[in-house]
Amino acid sequence: MNLIILHIPREICLKLVEKYVSPESRLHLFNAEAGMAALAKYFNEIEPGSEDEHTWAMCGLLHDIDYEQIAGKENMEAHMHEHCGPLTEKFLKEIDFPDDLIRAIQSHNEVQDIPRDSKLAKALFAVDGLTGFIVAVSKVMPDKKVASVKIESVLKRFKEARFAAAVNREHIYTCETELGIPREKLVEIVLGAMKKV
Ligand SMILES: [Fe+2]
Ligand SMILES: [Fe+2]
Known part of the structure; x- marks a missing residue:
């Protein structure tokens, strides 16, 4: 896929989030963004002009747009089968989101x-898993804040199989x-960004 630059402004993407995602579930999207x-x-910074920040951010913001709209959430397997399927396409087409994205x-x-x-796409896959994992680490902090999470604590928790077992480390x-990108660097980048959300 060649470099695609999204021309849809954030406010339009956000309107779609407000339409389909409940306020309680939006934090995960803002973290991914x-x-x-x-x-x-x-x-x-490595290769100037190689990627478009806004495009990446909006893909993070919208990546789980269908999640709450899928019926039958009690069956996780069936739910995962639906997630990112036709409903995602339908919702994103409402704002003319490009097919490749x-x-x-x-x-x-x-x-x-x-x-x-x-x-x-590769970044989204890794970032999605990591944001969820960092939130899990923040919950065991005394103040339960992402601001208190350190890079080292995230790396240490990766090795504890029973901690946030639902998050697949391999992702x-x-x-x-x-x-x-070394995992230490990814944690540094994503954790730093989440602290500003
Ligand atoms: Fe997802
Ligand atoms: Fe997600």
Whole structure:
């Protein structure tokens, strides 16, 4: 996938979030938005103009747009089968989101079996897992704040299999195999971004 620059402003993307995502579930989207923007910035510092921060941020913001709209949430397997399917496409088309970016978003759910064929798609896959993991680490902090989470504590918790067992570490570690970013660096970038949310 060539570099795609999204021309839809954030306020329109946010309206879509407000339409389909309850206030309680929006924080995860804002975290992903911040993490993606920070990661695009990181790549741009290495190779100026190689990625578009706004495009990455909006893909983070909208990546779970269908999640709460899927019926039958009690059956996790069936739910994951639906997540990032036709409903995602339908919602994103409401704001004329480009097809290639819709696919990049859909590819973050492995069940859909859509190849992660861009840096953006690869980043979203790793960032999605990591933001959830960092939130889990923040919950065991005395003040329960992301601001109190340290890079080292996140790295240490990765190794505790029973901690936040639902988060697949392998998804996060694809930053090394697919993006060439050491996990320590990814944590530094995403945690730093989440602290500003
Ligand atoms: Fe998702
Ligand atoms: Fe997500």
